[in-house]
Amino acid sequence: GQQVMQIPQYQHVQEGEDFTTYCNSSTTLSNIQWYKQRPGGHPVFLIQLVKSGEVKKQKRLTFQFGEAKKNSSLHITATQTTDVGTYFCAKGGSEKLVFGKGTKLTVNP
């Protein structure tokens, strides 16, 4: 179908360690969006990637879009306790977004 597969489902790290979540699709993506949902909160838009091979940075967060536009990743350098939450990727390109199931990140201080 139109699914985007996101791995891992859960990730627990020590504060200061790096974290990466991956989003994969069997079909070419027009674009990919990333959202963060804090515990008890609602998803908040982080970034959108459109171009093949695109890399964007937001402070300690690095977002990549694969050359074939079938996968994307979010990497957090030196995690902090404020990074806890669930990170979702979502594929665009139609009149609706299709969300991955998310990666839940917990950080041990």
Place this chain on the structure above:
Amino acid sequence: DGGITQSPKYLFRKEGQNVTLSCEQNLNHDAMYWYRQDPGQGLRLIYYSQIVNDFQKGDIAEGYSVSREKKESFPLTVTSAQKNPTAFYLCASSTKGVPDTQYFGPGTRLTVL
């Protein structure tokens, strides 16, 4: 303040009762969406609307109904036909359907007893 409001934050209902969840936005967005979130399931699309008086079923529309009589409002009714209605419901809006950023409301946590 511009944004999306959902009310109430917590809602309890008895089994067999219909319940309507409110979603209002003052962002002047054309498109609005309803999602259901269960633990480990991510966000699943229930219904969406790209224009007033028009809406489309999402992936899990059975047991739900919506209306879009005004641009700023997109209420969701959870009917008694929904077999497992207890969940976290999120409303979102965007300037257009393809493929713009979605802005989410704070959500309503519905518990059916």
